[in-house]
Amino acid sequence: MESNIWHFALGFLAQGLFSARMLIQWVLSEKAKKVVSPTIYWQLSLLASILFSIYGWLRGDFVIILGQIFSYYIYIWNLNSKSNWKTLHPVIRQLILILPVTALIYVLANKGLATDRLFSNISVWLLLFGSAGQIIFTFRFIYQWWYSKSKGESVLPLTFWLLSIVGSFITIAYALFRKDPVLLIGQSFGFITYSRNVWLIIKNKNEDKPNSKTQ
Template sequence: MSWLEALGWTGNGFYFSRFFVQWWQSERAGKSVAPPIFWWLSVAGAATLGTYAYLAADSPLFVGYAITFVIYVRNVSIAYLGERAGRIGAVPALLLGLGASLLLLRFGTTPAGAESASRPWLIAAFLGQAFFSMRFVIQWYATEKLGHAYFPRSFWWFSLIGNVLLLAYAIQRGDPVFIAGFSAGPFVQIRNLMLPPMIPVLPPIEKT
Protein backbone atom coordinates (compact mmCIF):
# COMPACT_ATOMS: atom_id res chain seq x y z
CA MET A 1 0.00 0.00 0.00
CA SER A 2 1.42 3.39 -1.00
CA TRP A 3 1.43 6.38 1.34
CA LEU A 4 -1.25 8.03 -0.82
CA GLU A 5 -3.55 5.03 -0.49
CA ALA A 6 -2.89 5.00 3.25
CA LEU A 7 -3.89 8.67 3.36
CA GLY A 8 -7.16 7.86 1.60
CA TRP A 9 -7.97 4.97 3.94
CA THR A 10 -7.14 7.16 6.96
CA GLY A 11 -9.66 9.73 5.74
CA ASN A 12 -12.24 6.99 5.28
CA GLY A 13 -11.53 5.91 8.85
CA PHE A 14 -12.34 9.39 10.16
CA TYR A 15 -15.54 9.53 8.12
CA PHE A 16 -16.50 5.98 9.04
CA SER A 17 -16.03 6.53 12.79
CA ARG A 18 -17.78 9.89 13.14
CA PHE A 19 -21.31 8.51 12.84
CA PHE A 20 -20.56 5.65 15.22
CA VAL A 21 -19.41 8.22 17.79
CA GLN A 22 -22.57 10.23 17.13
CA TRP A 23 -24.68 7.08 17.45
CA TRP A 24 -23.03 6.11 20.75
CA GLN A 25 -23.53 9.59 22.19
CA SER A 26 -27.15 9.60 21.03
CA GLU A 27 -27.83 6.26 22.71
CA ARG A 28 -26.36 7.59 25.95
CA ALA A 29 -28.47 10.75 25.73
CA GLY A 30 -31.62 8.89 24.66
CA LYS A 31 -32.11 11.23 21.75
CA SER A 32 -30.35 12.25 18.54
CA VAL A 33 -27.51 14.66 19.38
CA ALA A 34 -24.66 16.44 17.58
CA PRO A 35 -21.56 16.03 19.80
CA PRO A 36 -18.53 18.25 19.09
CA ILE A 37 -16.35 15.17 18.39
CA PHE A 38 -18.55 14.46 15.35
CA TRP A 39 -17.50 17.77 13.81
CA TRP A 40 -13.82 17.28 14.70
CA LEU A 41 -13.81 13.86 12.99
CA SER A 42 -15.62 15.42 10.02
CA VAL A 43 -12.99 18.17 9.77
CA ALA A 44 -10.19 15.59 9.92
CA GLY A 45 -11.89 13.39 7.32
CA ALA A 46 -12.58 16.24 4.91
CA ALA A 47 -9.02 17.57 5.25
CA THR A 48 -7.46 14.14 4.75
CA LEU A 49 -9.67 13.02 1.87
CA GLY A 50 -9.51 16.50 0.32
CA THR A 51 -5.71 16.28 0.30
CA TYR A 52 -5.93 12.78 -1.15
CA ALA A 53 -8.29 13.96 -3.90
CA TYR A 54 -6.04 16.94 -4.69
CA LEU A 55 -2.91 14.78 -4.95
CA ALA A 56 -4.83 12.26 -7.03
CA ALA A 57 -5.91 15.11 -9.36
CA ASP A 58 -9.58 14.32 -8.73
CA SER A 59 -11.07 17.83 -8.96
CA PRO A 60 -14.76 16.86 -8.47
CA LEU A 61 -14.02 15.12 -5.17
CA PHE A 62 -11.61 17.86 -4.08
CA VAL A 63 -14.27 20.54 -4.59
CA GLY A 64 -16.80 18.47 -2.62
CA TYR A 65 -14.46 17.96 0.33
CA ALA A 66 -13.44 21.63 0.28
CA ILE A 67 -17.09 22.70 0.52
CA THR A 68 -17.95 20.35 3.38
CA PHE A 69 -14.69 21.22 5.18
CA VAL A 70 -15.90 24.84 5.47
CA ILE A 71 -19.29 23.70 6.82
CA TYR A 72 -17.63 21.40 9.36
CA VAL A 73 -15.27 24.12 10.60
CA ARG A 74 -18.25 26.45 10.97
CA ASN A 75 -20.05 23.85 13.11
CA VAL A 76 -16.95 23.41 15.27
CA SER A 77 -16.74 27.17 15.87
CA ILE A 78 -20.44 27.32 16.80
CA ALA A 79 -20.16 24.28 19.09
CA TYR A 80 -17.25 25.79 21.06
CA LEU A 81 -17.79 29.54 20.80
CA GLY A 82 -21.58 29.76 20.79
CA GLU A 83 -22.74 33.33 20.28
CA ARG A 84 -19.11 34.50 20.05
CA ALA A 85 -18.88 32.70 16.71
CA GLY A 86 -21.23 35.30 15.27
CA ARG A 87 -24.13 34.69 12.93
CA ILE A 88 -24.07 34.30 9.18
CA GLY A 89 -27.83 34.10 9.11
CA ALA A 90 -30.01 31.22 7.98
CA VAL A 91 -30.88 32.56 4.53
CA PRO A 92 -27.28 33.57 3.59
CA ALA A 93 -26.10 30.16 4.82
CA LEU A 94 -28.70 28.43 2.66
CA LEU A 95 -27.74 30.51 -0.38
CA LEU A 96 -24.04 29.87 0.21
CA GLY A 97 -24.67 26.16 0.61
CA LEU A 98 -26.77 25.96 -2.54
CA GLY A 99 -24.18 27.97 -4.44
CA ALA A 100 -21.46 25.61 -3.26
CA SER A 101 -23.55 22.61 -4.32
CA LEU A 102 -24.05 24.13 -7.77
CA LEU A 103 -20.29 24.66 -7.98
CA LEU A 104 -19.82 20.99 -7.20
CA LEU A 105 -22.28 20.03 -9.92
CA ARG A 106 -20.47 22.36 -12.33
CA PHE A 107 -17.25 20.39 -11.83
CA GLY A 108 -19.12 17.12 -12.31
CA THR A 109 -20.33 14.61 -9.74
CA THR A 110 -20.26 11.33 -11.64
CA PRO A 111 -18.01 8.83 -9.83
CA ALA A 112 -14.86 7.61 -11.48
CA GLY A 113 -15.44 4.51 -13.60
CA ALA A 114 -19.13 5.31 -14.01
CA GLU A 115 -18.85 5.28 -17.79
CA SER A 116 -19.22 1.49 -17.67
CA ALA A 117 -22.54 1.68 -15.81
CA SER A 118 -25.98 1.73 -17.39
CA ARG A 119 -28.07 4.90 -17.43
CA PRO A 120 -30.37 3.86 -14.53
CA TRP A 121 -27.35 3.25 -12.30
CA LEU A 122 -25.81 6.58 -13.32
CA ILE A 123 -29.08 8.30 -12.38
CA ALA A 124 -29.07 6.47 -9.01
CA ALA A 125 -25.47 7.58 -8.36
CA PHE A 126 -26.22 11.18 -9.33
CA LEU A 127 -29.33 11.33 -7.11
CA GLY A 128 -27.43 9.73 -4.24
CA GLN A 129 -24.69 12.32 -4.45
CA ALA A 130 -27.26 15.12 -4.73
CA PHE A 131 -28.98 14.00 -1.51
CA PHE A 132 -25.62 13.60 0.24
CA SER A 133 -24.58 17.12 -0.79
CA MET A 134 -27.89 18.70 0.26
CA ARG A 135 -28.01 17.11 3.71
CA PHE A 136 -25.27 19.35 5.09
CA VAL A 137 -26.73 22.40 3.35
CA ILE A 138 -29.92 21.69 5.31
CA GLN A 139 -27.94 21.09 8.49
CA TRP A 140 -25.98 24.33 8.05
CA TYR A 141 -29.20 26.29 7.47
CA ALA A 142 -30.74 24.88 10.67
CA THR A 143 -27.55 25.53 12.67
CA GLU A 144 -27.29 29.17 11.60
CA LYS A 145 -30.99 29.67 12.30
CA LEU A 146 -30.74 28.32 15.86
CA GLY A 147 -27.20 29.41 16.71
CA HIS A 148 -26.01 25.94 17.77
CA ALA A 149 -25.05 22.69 16.02
CA TYR A 150 -28.28 20.91 15.17
CA PHE A 151 -29.38 17.85 13.18
CA PRO A 152 -32.93 18.33 11.85
CA ARG A 153 -34.78 15.11 11.05
CA SER A 154 -34.62 16.02 7.37
CA PHE A 155 -30.82 15.65 7.64
CA TRP A 156 -31.21 11.97 8.51
CA TRP A 157 -33.81 11.39 5.77
CA PHE A 158 -31.53 12.97 3.15
CA SER A 159 -28.61 10.94 4.53
CA LEU A 160 -30.57 7.69 4.39
CA ILE A 161 -31.87 8.19 0.85
CA GLY A 162 -28.47 9.24 -0.46
CA ASN A 163 -26.68 6.44 1.38
CA VAL A 164 -29.01 3.70 0.10
CA LEU A 165 -28.71 4.91 -3.50
CA LEU A 166 -24.91 5.11 -3.32
CA LEU A 167 -24.67 1.73 -1.57
CA ALA A 168 -26.76 0.13 -4.33
CA TYR A 169 -24.51 1.72 -6.92
CA ALA A 170 -21.36 0.56 -5.10
CA ILE A 171 -22.69 -3.02 -4.96
CA GLN A 172 -23.51 -2.87 -8.67
CA ARG A 173 -19.94 -1.70 -9.37
CA GLY A 174 -18.44 -4.30 -7.04
CA ASP A 175 -16.18 -1.69 -5.41
CA PRO A 176 -15.18 -2.97 -1.93
CA VAL A 177 -14.04 0.46 -0.70
CA PHE A 178 -17.37 2.13 -1.50
CA ILE A 179 -19.35 -0.88 -0.25
CA ALA A 180 -17.53 -0.78 3.10
CA GLY A 181 -17.95 2.98 3.34
CA PHE A 182 -21.70 3.00 2.70
CA SER A 183 -22.75 -0.27 4.43
CA ALA A 184 -22.94 1.00 8.01
CA GLY A 185 -24.63 4.32 7.24
CA PRO A 186 -28.27 3.14 6.95
CA PHE A 187 -28.18 1.50 10.40
CA VAL A 188 -26.98 4.71 12.05
CA GLN A 189 -29.42 6.88 10.09
CA ILE A 190 -32.44 4.67 10.79
CA ARG A 191 -31.53 4.52 14.48
CA ASN A 192 -31.33 8.32 14.66
CA LEU A 193 -34.77 8.53 13.05
CA MET A 194 -36.09 6.14 15.71
CA LEU A 195 -34.61 8.17 18.59
CA PRO A 196 -36.38 11.31 19.85
CA PRO A 197 -35.14 14.26 17.78
CA MET A 198 -32.96 17.04 19.13
CA ILE A 199 -35.16 19.77 20.59
CA PRO A 200 -34.31 23.02 18.81
CA VAL A 201 -33.45 25.82 21.21
CA LEU A 202 -34.83 28.91 19.57
CA PRO A 203 -32.88 32.16 19.94
CA PRO A 204 -34.44 34.72 22.30
CA ILE A 205 -36.68 37.33 20.76
CA GLU A 206 -34.97 40.70 20.86
CA LYS A 207 -37.00 43.42 22.52
CA THR A 208 -37.55 46.56 20.52
Protein backbone atom coordinates in the same frame (compact mmCIF):
# COMPACT_ATOMS: atom_id res chain seq x y z
CA MET B 1 -0.75 -2.52 -7.70
CA GLU B 2 1.25 -1.33 -4.69
CA SER B 3 0.07 2.24 -5.25
CA ASN B 4 -3.55 1.03 -5.25
CA ILE B 5 -2.97 -0.56 -1.85
CA TRP B 6 -1.81 2.78 -0.48
CA HIS B 7 -4.76 4.52 -2.10
CA PHE B 8 -7.18 2.13 -0.44
CA ALA B 9 -5.31 2.46 2.87
CA LEU B 10 -5.83 6.24 2.75
CA GLY B 11 -9.46 5.78 1.77
CA PHE B 12 -10.10 3.34 4.61
CA LEU B 13 -8.41 5.73 7.04
CA ALA B 14 -10.75 8.52 5.93
CA GLN B 15 -13.79 6.25 6.12
CA GLY B 16 -12.59 5.04 9.50
CA LEU B 17 -12.69 8.62 10.75
CA PHE B 18 -16.14 9.14 9.21
CA SER B 19 -17.31 5.94 10.90
CA ALA B 20 -15.70 6.94 14.20
CA ARG B 21 -17.59 10.23 14.21
CA MET B 22 -20.84 8.35 13.65
CA LEU B 23 -20.03 5.79 16.35
CA ILE B 24 -19.19 8.50 18.88
CA GLN B 25 -22.30 10.48 17.95
CA TRP B 26 -24.38 7.31 18.23
CA VAL B 27 -22.99 6.40 21.67
CA LEU B 28 -23.43 9.94 23.01
CA SER B 29 -26.96 10.09 21.60
CA GLU B 30 -27.86 6.78 23.22
CA LYS B 31 -26.46 8.06 26.50
CA ALA B 32 -28.41 11.32 26.26
CA LYS B 33 -31.55 9.53 24.99
CA LYS B 34 -31.73 12.04 22.15
CA VAL B 35 -29.76 12.91 19.01
CA VAL B 36 -26.81 15.16 19.88
CA SER B 37 -24.25 17.10 17.83
CA PRO B 38 -20.90 16.72 19.64
CA THR B 39 -17.89 18.86 18.75
CA ILE B 40 -15.74 15.82 17.99
CA TYR B 41 -18.24 14.83 15.28
CA TRP B 42 -17.31 17.95 13.33
CA GLN B 43 -13.60 17.71 14.10
CA LEU B 44 -13.40 14.18 12.72
CA SER B 45 -15.60 15.18 9.77
CA LEU B 46 -13.18 17.93 8.73
CA LEU B 47 -10.10 15.73 9.00
CA ALA B 48 -11.80 12.85 7.18
CA SER B 49 -13.01 15.22 4.44
CA ILE B 50 -9.45 16.31 3.67
CA LEU B 51 -8.16 12.73 3.52
CA PHE B 52 -11.16 11.48 1.53
CA SER B 53 -10.76 14.27 -1.05
CA ILE B 54 -7.14 13.17 -1.56
CA TYR B 55 -8.35 9.58 -1.93
CA GLY B 56 -10.93 10.73 -4.49
CA TRP B 57 -8.18 12.36 -6.54
CA LEU B 58 -5.88 9.33 -6.33
CA ARG B 59 -8.80 7.06 -7.20
CA GLY B 60 -9.73 9.32 -10.11
CA ASP B 61 -13.28 9.65 -8.81
CA PHE B 62 -14.97 13.03 -9.28
CA VAL B 63 -18.06 11.85 -7.39
CA ILE B 64 -16.07 11.40 -4.17
CA ILE B 65 -14.54 14.88 -4.47
CA LEU B 66 -17.92 16.42 -5.26
CA GLY B 67 -19.30 15.06 -2.01
CA GLN B 68 -16.68 16.97 0.00
CA ILE B 69 -16.72 20.36 -1.74
CA PHE B 70 -19.55 22.11 0.10
CA SER B 71 -19.73 20.07 3.30
CA TYR B 72 -16.08 20.99 4.04
CA TYR B 73 -16.91 24.57 4.95
CA ILE B 74 -20.09 23.57 6.75
CA TYR B 75 -17.96 21.42 9.03
CA ILE B 76 -15.93 24.54 9.80
CA TRP B 77 -19.10 26.56 10.45
CA ASN B 78 -20.30 23.98 12.97
CA LEU B 79 -16.94 24.01 14.73
CA ASN B 80 -17.13 27.81 14.88
CA SER B 81 -20.69 27.70 16.23
CA LYS B 82 -19.41 25.47 19.04
CA SER B 83 -16.59 27.95 19.79
CA ASN B 84 -14.03 25.31 18.84
CA TRP B 85 -12.72 26.69 15.55
CA LYS B 86 -10.86 29.62 17.13
CA THR B 87 -9.05 27.32 19.54
CA LEU B 88 -6.89 26.22 16.60
CA HIS B 89 -3.71 28.15 15.85
CA PRO B 90 -4.39 30.98 13.33
CA VAL B 91 -1.88 29.54 10.85
CA ILE B 92 -3.59 26.14 10.95
CA ARG B 93 -6.99 27.79 10.44
CA GLN B 94 -5.72 29.68 7.40
CA LEU B 95 -4.18 26.53 5.90
CA ILE B 96 -7.46 24.64 6.34
CA LEU B 97 -9.44 27.49 4.78
CA ILE B 98 -7.28 27.86 1.68
CA LEU B 99 -6.70 24.14 1.06
CA PRO B 100 -9.75 23.64 -1.23
CA VAL B 101 -8.99 26.91 -3.06
CA THR B 102 -5.40 25.80 -3.64
CA ALA B 103 -6.61 22.44 -4.95
CA LEU B 104 -9.05 24.19 -7.30
CA ILE B 105 -6.30 26.45 -8.67
CA TYR B 106 -4.16 23.37 -9.33
CA VAL B 107 -7.01 21.65 -11.17
CA LEU B 108 -7.75 24.73 -13.28
CA ALA B 109 -4.07 25.08 -14.14
CA ASN B 110 -3.97 21.42 -15.23
CA LYS B 111 -7.34 20.99 -16.94
CA GLY B 112 -6.21 18.22 -19.25
CA LEU B 113 -4.75 16.15 -16.43
CA ALA B 114 -7.81 16.69 -14.23
CA THR B 115 -10.24 15.77 -17.00
CA ASP B 116 -8.38 12.58 -17.89
CA ARG B 117 -8.01 11.56 -14.27
CA LEU B 118 -11.54 12.27 -13.06
CA PHE B 119 -13.78 11.62 -16.06
CA SER B 120 -12.09 9.27 -18.53
CA ASN B 121 -12.76 6.00 -16.68
CA ILE B 122 -16.46 6.38 -15.88
CA SER B 123 -19.64 6.35 -17.96
CA VAL B 124 -21.88 9.41 -18.07
CA TRP B 125 -24.88 7.65 -16.51
CA LEU B 126 -22.80 6.32 -13.60
CA LEU B 127 -21.24 9.75 -13.08
CA LEU B 128 -24.71 11.33 -12.90
CA PHE B 129 -26.02 8.56 -10.63
CA GLY B 130 -23.13 8.84 -8.18
CA SER B 131 -23.25 12.64 -8.30
CA ALA B 132 -26.94 12.54 -7.39
CA GLY B 133 -26.10 10.63 -4.22
CA GLN B 134 -23.36 13.11 -3.33
CA ILE B 135 -25.60 16.10 -4.06
CA ILE B 136 -28.14 14.69 -1.59
CA PHE B 137 -25.34 14.19 0.93
CA THR B 138 -24.22 17.78 0.37
CA PHE B 139 -27.76 19.14 0.66
CA ARG B 140 -28.19 17.44 4.04
CA PHE B 141 -25.38 19.58 5.41
CA ILE B 142 -26.75 22.71 3.74
CA TYR B 143 -30.09 21.95 5.40
CA GLN B 144 -28.34 21.22 8.70
CA TRP B 145 -26.51 24.56 8.45
CA TRP B 146 -29.74 26.45 7.71
CA TYR B 147 -31.66 24.65 10.47
CA SER B 148 -28.87 25.19 13.00
CA LYS B 149 -28.67 28.89 12.16
CA SER B 150 -32.42 29.22 12.74
CA LYS B 151 -32.03 27.50 16.12
CA GLY B 152 -28.90 29.40 17.10
CA GLU B 153 -26.92 26.21 17.79
CA SER B 154 -25.42 23.22 16.01
CA VAL B 155 -28.04 20.45 15.81
CA LEU B 156 -28.70 17.36 13.67
CA PRO B 157 -32.43 17.32 12.81
CA LEU B 158 -34.59 14.47 11.50
CA THR B 159 -34.48 15.63 7.86
CA PHE B 160 -30.67 15.52 7.99
CA TRP B 161 -30.78 11.81 8.81
CA LEU B 162 -33.51 11.03 6.26
CA LEU B 163 -31.42 12.67 3.53
CA SER B 164 -28.42 10.72 4.83
CA ILE B 165 -30.27 7.42 4.35
CA VAL B 166 -31.27 8.27 0.76
CA GLY B 167 -27.77 9.51 -0.13
CA SER B 168 -26.19 6.49 1.52
CA PHE B 169 -28.40 4.05 -0.38
CA ILE B 170 -27.44 5.63 -3.72
CA THR B 171 -23.75 5.73 -2.79
CA ILE B 172 -23.76 2.05 -1.78
CA ALA B 173 -25.19 1.17 -5.21
CA TYR B 174 -22.60 3.43 -6.85
CA ALA B 175 -19.82 1.73 -4.87
CA LEU B 176 -20.97 -1.66 -6.12
CA PHE B 177 -20.82 -0.48 -9.73
CA ARG B 178 -17.39 1.10 -9.17
CA LYS B 179 -16.13 -1.91 -7.16
CA ASP B 180 -14.95 0.47 -4.45
CA PRO B 181 -14.63 -1.34 -1.07
CA VAL B 182 -13.89 1.94 0.74
CA LEU B 183 -17.21 3.51 -0.22
CA LEU B 184 -19.13 0.26 0.21
CA ILE B 185 -17.95 -0.53 3.74
CA GLY B 186 -18.07 3.07 4.94
CA GLN B 187 -21.59 3.73 3.66
CA SER B 188 -22.92 0.39 4.89
CA PHE B 189 -21.93 1.31 8.43
CA GLY B 190 -23.29 4.82 7.95
CA PHE B 191 -26.65 3.50 6.74
CA ILE B 192 -27.11 1.64 10.03
CA THR B 193 -26.30 4.64 12.20
CA TYR B 194 -28.45 6.99 10.11
CA SER B 195 -31.41 4.65 10.52
CA ARG B 196 -30.81 4.40 14.26
CA ASN B 197 -30.84 8.19 14.65
CA VAL B 198 -34.12 8.44 12.72
CA TRP B 199 -35.65 5.84 15.03
CA LEU B 200 -34.33 7.66 18.11
CA ILE B 201 -35.76 11.03 17.02
CA ILE B 202 -39.17 9.56 16.18
CA LYS B 203 -39.19 7.64 19.48
CA ASN B 204 -38.46 10.82 21.44
CA LYS B 205 -41.18 12.75 19.60
CA ASN B 206 -43.74 10.03 20.34
CA GLU B 207 -42.74 10.01 24.01
CA ASP B 208 -43.04 13.81 24.22
CA LYS B 209 -46.62 13.84 22.87
CA PRO B 210 -48.26 12.24 25.96
CA ASN B 211 -46.22 14.54 28.19
CA SER B 212 -47.40 17.63 26.32
CA LYS B 213 -51.02 16.54 26.64
CA THR B 214 -50.79 16.14 30.41
CA GLN B 215 -49.33 19.60 30.93
